[in-house]
Amino acid sequence: MATLNDVSQCVLDGELDEVKALVQQLIDAGIDPITIINDGLIAGMNIVAPLFKSGEMFVPEVMESADTMNEGMKLLKPLITDGDIPSKGKIIIGTVNGDLHDIGKNLLIMMMESRGYTVVDLGVDIKEEAFVAAVKEHKPDIVGMSSLLTTTMMKMDSTIKQLTKEGLRDQIKIIIGGAPITQEFAEDIGADGYSEDASTAVELCDRMMTA
Amino acid sequence: MATLNDVSQCVLDGELDEVKALVQQLIDAGIDPITIINDGLIAGMNIVAPLFKSGEMFVPEVMESADTMNEGMKLLKPLITDGDIPSKGKIIIGTVNGDLHDIGKNLLIMMMESRGYTVVDLGVDIKEEAFVAAVKEHKPDIVGMSSLLTTTMMKMDSTIKQLTKEGLRDQIKIIIGGAPITQEFAEDIGADGYSEDASTAVELCDRMMTA
Amino acid sequence: MVKKFNQLAYSNLDDFVYGSCPNPVTTKSGMVIGGGTVYPEINFTLPGMDINDTTIKKACTIYSNIIDGVLKRAAELYAPGVLVEFETVPDFTENPKYGIEVNRILLNSMKEASEKYGLKSAIRTTPNDLREFSRPPIMRHGKYWDTMLELFEQCAKDGSDFISIESTGGKEIHDGALVKADIRTAIFALGVLGVTDMEFLWKHLVGIAKANNCYPAGDSACGFANTAMVLAEKGFIPHVFAAVIRVAAVPRGLVAFEQGCVGPGKDCAYEGPYIKAITGLPIGMEGKSAAGAHLSPIGNIAAALADTWSNESIQQVKLLSEMAPVVAMEQLIYDCRLMNAATKKGQQVMFRDLLVDSDAALDVQAYVLRPDVVMRISAELVKTQDNFLRTKIAAKLTVQELKKAINEGIVKSDRRDMKWLDKMDKAIDSIPDDAGEFYEQMKSELDMTKFIPSEYGLK
Amino acid sequence: MVKKFNQLAYSNLDDFVYGSCPNPVTTKSGMVIGGGTVYPEINFTLPGMDINDTTIKKACTIYSNIIDGVLKRAAELYAPGVLVEFETVPDFTENPKYGIEVNRILLNSMKEASEKYGLKSAIRTTPNDLREFSRPPIMRHGKYWDTMLELFEQCAKDGSDFISIESTGGKEIHDGALVKADIRTAIFALGVLGVTDMEFLWKHLVGIAKANNCYPAGDSACGFANTAMVLAEKGFIPHVFAAVIRVAAVPRGLVAFEQGCVGPGKDCAYEGPYIKAITGLPIGMEGKSAAGAHLSPIGNIAAALADTWSNESIQQVKLLSEMAPVVAMEQLIYDCRLMNAATKKGQQVMFRDLLVDSDAALDVQAYVLRPDVVMRISAELVKTQDNFLRTKIAAKLTVQELKKAINEGIVKSDRRDMKWLDKMDKAIDSIPDDAGEFYEQMKSELDMTKFIPSEYGLK
Ligand SMILES: [Zn+2]
Ligand SMILES: [Zn+2]
Ligand SMILES: [Zn+2]
Missing domain, CATH: 3.40.50.280 (Cobalamin-binding domain)
Structure with missing residues (x-):
């Protein structure tokens, strides 16, 4: 079964086609959507940022990661209320x-x-x-x-x-x-x-x- | 006999050894010391300045001109009262x-x-x-x-x-x-x-x- | 009317060298660009300031100080001649009266320097392409088009030797392709939109130049390929992607010469060597002595085929010795002296090869400027007259050249480069040979709010 | 103890070339200076600011940003190694704690760059000679002497590879001689005062270096010959006068090497080629890529014999691309790449001659740096061990070389040059061969309020 780690890795690798299935598995397994967002999707992006800064990722790869995250979000957004996704600002x-x-x-x-x-x-x-x-x-x-x-x-x-x-x-x-x-x-x-x-x-x- | 022009030329050429004799001739001829200063010595330096600016005279040459002027001044200063040499500032x-x-x-x-x-x-x-x-x-x-x-x-x-x-x-x-x-x-x-x-x-x- | 380039201008690699070309161009002051001597091309811009009716007087004084300073230093160092590039700031094109005034100041100081020092000089006037100020850009009419042409025309009338521009047709699509390293979209932007706009724009500019005893000089893919280079230097996109974009920009640049440009090509058009190989016309180039404007991996090799050698741009700021433009002038003159000294001794090919060898193995973007690579790819490009197809071929051939060079270990590469080359290779193969067919395919992939097809004669 | 140089280090003009010398020196990081590769030597300084206990933190941050920026760019461009020169601002020598702190920041960043990028680097620490802050200068004791030695010693202990200085003994007399173009007084300043002070000073500095696993590198006649060059560039004094001063400064510079310096000579010591010819030790040089620090008529020829190639100095100001020191780093690296590429192909002599030919005929100050001229005059200088007499001979021979060259039309000259050469010739002939006798003569000509004879061991 998919883990939160798999979701993070999927974001890191920018695997746009696979993220939906993984997220869906977690939803079906009853994992809290907020947890999937924070510990799966955003956790993935949090690995991306330093890799970009140190020159190990290119912008197009970062963009693919961001797109992948957004693709996952699409599944999760309907399951939570608006205020639940905390904006950093x-x-x-x-x-x-x-x-x-x-x-x-x-x-x-x-x-x-x-x-x-x-x-x-x-x-x-x-x-x-x-x-x-x-x-x-x-x-x-x-x-x-x-x-x-x-x-x-x-x-x-x-x-x-x-x-x-x-x-x-x-x-x-x-x-x-x-x-x-x-x-x-x-x-x-x-x-x-x-x-x-x-x-x-x-x-x-x-x-x-x-x- | 020496002219005011000769004094100017003497300053321009920086002929330190000759300026005294020229200035003395003019003094002896009864020319007003202030006139010798303004129309002889300073007039010479007034030619020097633009020549220096346009690169036709070197600094050591300008310095020789200045020294020449000062040498002439030494003869003239005793003949005038202090306030007579107008300082430009x-x-x-x-x-x-x-x-x-x-x-x-x-x-x-x-x-x-x-x-x-x-x-x-x-x-x-x-x-x-x-x-x-x-x-x-x-x-x-x-x-x-x-x-x-x-x-x-x-x-x-x-x-x-x-x-x-x-x-x-x-x-x-x-x-x-x-x-x-x-x-x-x-x-x-x-x-x-x-x-x-x-x-x-x-x-x-x-x-x-x-x- | 349109020139066809269906064969290379060179048959021998040893003739393909800086400072000379088969079709040199002579300025009003008698400088023969491409006639054997590399000339310095000096550029400069304002320090941080606002431009408006109150400050324009100050701006004019600054330009006047700059031009007097650089020409004086050029004379002191016995420059054989100086090409001045006046690349306007956007406000000068938006308000042509500003640009015209400054252009006249420069022309006047050049005349004075000729009288005072016997210094030969010529001026390239380069207005800004403001058409992208409208979003999506309006390319063929409107106020930006009108003011731009007004500035070109009056400067040509006033005595400018050359007019140039860094035109931006297709940039609205290319920008997004760059950061995504999306070669398909980039080729669409360069080979369909860019090429089409260049035809339209340069037809007008060549007309203005010819009517006013002025030379149409050339364009630059600055907003395309140099932006790619800068992004690659920052580690944002792969160096191999920037290298492919460089060569893919060649057919776009060539359009200006098909329309009648005679060179020297724009300094920041690093695609210039390809243009020179194909047209035999002189080119401006810039490298290490333009580092004040942008860093690059091609500091020396850029000079290998240069006919004018430029600093790209520098603000009027004080360095410890002098104002920065004077410093740039001095550096360019010494670079040119060295190249010309080699020519005088008949060692120009040897010197060219030193310039090449010092950079070519260290970066793929330098590698694609190797004279032999340039000749090899250019020889293929002249086989078709379709500038869209040329763009696709240019990209394809560059990918192949780089794969081969990396495999043979003759150019330094990043561990990720081969993956990106493969990715580009596949994407290029997916592009049809027909521009119309490609456009139909692209319609679904493109953000159609970003550009107006009819501004490119598309439906 | 003192080394004697009584023959040239070279017998063949073709061995006398940039990047290599008979006696190379190896840095702690393994860079072999003079071992075949020309290394960039990067210099930098603060933008306009006050230095005090409140601002020193900001100053440290600036130095930290500079060094990180330049080393990063050096790594990106695959520099084979970088020599960093930390030439202090006077406040850093007056308050050694400041200088020591910044030196440590630089050393630390160099270590980090080695770990992060594998970049080799070395540092030359150059405190200021503050002794002239007392007027007349106190050369052999007092607070300026003490703080200066304190800074040298701690930086050497902290790990600097090299120590250098631009010492000023005799400058108090030389300044006046310069603006009067008075060669007699200049020779007294250089050949009596300068030489004597160099012996005293460098005996101490060599001692400090040796005690702390650090190399004593060399001195520069910056305040003498470079001031002359700058005044000549401004049209204030004749170029021929500046050229003669350059060569007359050689024996003074040589004293440091007699005392034990091993090079690389100071970048701004354009007398370096003579030092290299005589000692066989490596030298730093600077030319066109130091134009941000001072303009010069020797932009290329200065590189002909360089073992490190420097930008002299640049403030931390922003240019369009990047901070100015990063820009300078890039330019130096490309210059070095080109020289080293020629060496790699066995074309170093040919490339040296291009550097020479591009400048030598255009200015007398370039002419006296021609390797053949350098060898010819140096061969005469090693015939005596008396550094005062050497100074007189150096001036005399330079006057003769220049008269000959001007008469033969092989160097450009001003219509007034021959008059000045004749004037200098006569003045030099009036100088006795014995320093003591000369001093007795000069006593009546000198402004004795300007210097303290006992500070030079004179009565
Ligand atoms: Zn550009
Ligand atoms: Zn110096
Ligand atoms: Zn220095």
Whole structure:
């Protein structure tokens, strides 16, 4: 019979076609759906994260793992009530106004979701007002901004100023990233954190949510 | 008979041995000492400056010109009263605390003096307090600071802060220079000007004194 | 009207070398690119700042300082000539008046440097492809299309020697294929969407260039293959995948030359050696001296066939010696001196092979730039004129070359590489030879909200 | 005790080449410097910041980030080994605890990189010569002398492979000679004060190194000859003057090796080729890839005889790709790959000559680094053991070499150069062969408030 470990391994290996059968076996065996999620699916993703960080897994493999997890979730979601799946936190993410780069942003979204965060993707070329509106609407814990151009990085500054002006700054943590961004720049403009790449960004958010 | 032009040419060519005889001839001919200074000696240095800037004269040649001018001045000074030689302004110059580089500073001093400025050389490794004390003592128009290290450039910032605290900032213009210094850094720390090298620094001071 | 490339421009591998090519191009100032001398190609950009009507004056001053600084240093180091690339920041294309103003500043300083130092120079103006600012992208009309063409036209009129672009047709689909290492979708993006858009875009750009005494130079698969390289350097996707994408981008790049481009190819188009083998036109390249813009596994080998040698991009920031663009200028000039010194002694092939040997065995992305590999694959690509089929063949042949090289142990590889090559091999074999048929297949696999088929002449 | 160098280490010009030398030196990690491979030597420094007890933690974090970043990139690019130079900022020597702490951070990261990637590395620790903080300088005792030795000793104990310094004895006189282009005074500063101080200083440093399983590596005339080069590049003093100073600095540098240094010579000591010719020991050099630290007219030729290839220094600032030290690491590695690829094919002499030919005819400062010129002048220098006389001879021979080369039109020159060479020639001829006699003459010419004769054993 399938074990929770098998489910984890299935997620790790990204075996999209097999996960459903395994999860179904566990459900049929009467295992608590929350246990299957936490000790099976999410446990699998928790092995993926460090392997990605150390360079032993590629992004497409991580994505397959995430897809596999999601496939398993589809079976489990109807069996639990909404509040039962604990979100680690809510984050809204966007590339700033004037900037179209979104590969890094999309990677982060994928990593955050598979880590248990609720993510709202605002997209690219996002104006200051749009960040403000999204914070008002979604009430996130964290706002993430990305910029790849030296001529758009200052938009992070103006967005933070706008959020401050609207009285929203204290309710959120702000993280920023992108090629021209440095820790020093983050401090200069009053962001709460900076991260070099998607996997360290996830760790940064983890630290922020537990701090 | 020698002309004012001959004196200028003599300064330009740095002919230290000949300048005395020429100047003496003009004095003997009854030419006003102030005229000899302005239209002979200083006129010569005024040709030197642009030639240096355009790379047609080397520093040692400029120094010879300056020495030649000074040699001529020695004959003329006793003939005039102190206030008659108009100083273009007074500047105090030093290399900041922790920094020993002085070649650039010394070049600037030489250029400023030969341009008609009164220069007080504070030397190298000059602490904030020493700049403050010197401003109080000498009441300069301009304070020049030099730094060649990334780890001493912030001393310019603290010196300006100290001058401000002592209520001296408004009475002076501050110029800074040195390898790691940029226009942006000058603006950041509230200096009045930045210059890349000795000859542009002189022009910068000229602009400040006439502004 | 459209040029056909149905044979290689070279018959002898020993003629295939940096600094010269069968069809050199002469700039207004008399630099003969591809005529025997490798020229430095200097690039630069603004430090972190906002662009608007208040700050544009400051931006102009910065550009003016940069160009004066780099040309002065070039003259001091006796550069035989300098190609300046003005790759605009997006705001300059969105507001063409900004881009036009800066282009004029550069042209003017180049003229002054010619008078003051006798320095020869030429300028490549590279507006941004803003069409992807609309999501999904509007490729054939609309405000981004209009402002982009306006900038091209006025800069050409004002005296730019060359126009280039890093066009983005198909990137909206390719981005997703990259992070999934999905070669089927990548080939669709490059070989169907990319190729089609290149035909449309470059027909217009060649027209603008020809009408204004300016050369259409070439395009770059920067947003495709260089993004793949950067992702591979970060360990995000397999190096073999990035290597295959590089070669699969060749037919897309070739379209610009079919439409009338004369080179030099864009510096960041590492697919350039293939273009040079096929067209005999000069190419720009960049490697170790562009490390300030991006790291790479091809620092030396990239120079093996370069006709201009570029730093890709650098901000105006102060280093201990000087502003970074001046530093870049100096490094490029010394690199070029060395290559040209070898040519002068008749040792260019030997020097080319040193550039090649120093990198080729250490990374699969370097391996696919080996002149012999380039010639071998290019010889197959010219056998068809169908740029979609060429794309598929390019990918297939690269997979085969790499498998062979890894099996023979002549290139370093990751333990996971063979698995990925097998996976790609299978996926490529599943692609039909006909573009239309492939599109029909792909319709069910693609996220159809991401692109507008009619913008690519598709239904 | 003191080594005598009375013949050249080379008899054949074709053996005199980068990457190898008769007397290589092996690091603790097994890198054989001068054993056939050119290694990258990476240097770095802090961005603009204050150093004090509050900021030192931040400074340590920066150094830690730098070293981890550069070693990671070196491993990714398969560097055969890396020499790290830790050249301290003055505050680190004034407060040895800071310097010691950072040195340990570097050593620790090197050890980690060895375990994690299998990367070989070694470290050269270079404290500052703070003795000139006293004006006039106190050379043989006092707090600056004490803290400097404290830093040397603890770093050697902690495991540094090499110790070096850019010592400053005589600089207080040389600075003024430079801006006046006064060769007589410069020769006094280098050949009397400099040489005497080097004997005193290096006797102590060699002692410290030997007592602590560490190599004394070498010194640099940075504050003398490189300052001259920078002033010449700015157009402040004649290039020929800087060229003569370069060679006149050789005997001063040689003293360190007489005292027991084993190399690699300091990167910024462009007098290194002469040292290598005379001692047969390995040397560090730097050129185009050190342009971020200073521009130069010797970007390629500097590599012709290099055993380590350095970037001199770069601040931890962000470029578009990565932090500047990582960028420098990449560039050095590619430069080294190219040199080593040539060696592997037996083409090192040919490649050396390309490096030489690409620069030697374009600037007199490059010309004096030509291996044949180096051998020719060095052959004369070993005929005497008197380092003052050697200094005078070095200057005299360089003037002659340059006059000949300019007359023959084999090196580019400024119209004013010959006048300056004649002037120097006359001035050198006015110098007696005996140091004591020269000192007596100079007493009336020197500003005796600028230096303390007894600190140089003079009366
Ligand atoms: Zn590009
Ligand atoms: Zn140095
Ligand atoms: Zn160094």
